[in-house]
Amino acid sequence: GKTFAMTQWAVEVLTEGINKPGKVLIVTYMNSAVNNFKQRISAALEKRGISSRDYYVSTIHSLCLQIIKEKPDMVFINSDVEIIEQSKKNAVIKDAIVQWKRNEDNMRLYVYYLDENYLTKNGYDKVVKKWDGVFCGLISNAISEFKTLGIMPSEAVKKTKNLPATSLLKVAAGIYGEYEKKLRRKGLIDFEDMLCKAKYILENDEAVLNKFRKRYTYVCEDEAQDSNRIQTEILTLIAGEKGNFLRVGDSNQAIMTTFANSDMKLFKEFCSGEDKKVFHIVESSRNTKQI
Secondary structure, three states: OHHHHHHHHHHHHHHHOOOOOOEEEEEEOOHHHHHHHHHHHHHHHHHOOOOOOOEEEEEHHHHHHHHHOOOHHHHOOOOOOEEOOHHHHHHHHHHHHHHHHOOHHHHHHHHHOOOHHHHHHHOHHHHHHHHHHHHHHHHHHHHHHHHHOOOOHHHHHHHHOOOOOOOHHHHHHHHHHHHHHHHHHHOEEOHHHHHHHHHHHHHHOHHHHHHHHHHEEEEEEOOHHHOOHHHHHHHHHHHOOOOEEEEOOOHHHOOHHHOOOOOHHHHHHHHOOOOOOOOOOOOOOOOOOOO
């Protein structure tokens, strides 16, 4: 499978010392995968009698935090700032939605999406409670999309002003500003902020960018089919235009697009580039020979 192939690749690079004088950077999606990679690489190197610390396995958010710590003042971050997880982010978004619904016109928009017959049949309280959760998820995803595209709240309002009043995207743009105010008041940033701020530092501070390019001579991305545009841009910046950038993924396994702002087209576009070398994994240890 992909993890096995990527692990073997990393072990070969480290064994041969091809990464010298820098390290191999492996970016994967979840903390559980980070630990899995570390254990696999460490065990494989140990079997060869090699002790190497020339690799760093991380989630994209941990990597971005590493970048931000280089120049926190540049993106108005201080030591007291707190990075919120999705559950806390949802709580802040719910507060912003409550604030937004205090306007009568907005409240009418909120119930506009509900079917009166369905409400009558299934009970108002039950349906509205369910809609609260769905609505919060939609707004959260839209705000994440705005942020990863570098669209600020005022710009989001401008870009959606010609959409119908009932457009959920237009509604999300209206709530986005209130959400950002609440984050700032509480001294919080979300995961999308981390990506945006890390990218800003890399693009605007040549010394920091060069430091990371020297530190990581090989950049590898696991589960690349679930990557988003800003993550792709950050890793491309670190690798450099002619750098060593390995991406491993399978478009048929793209599962994050249903509830996150990932885009499998980015990986397909990357693979179709004229300057890319594409290697196909044609066997899987999970499958029988017939499959």
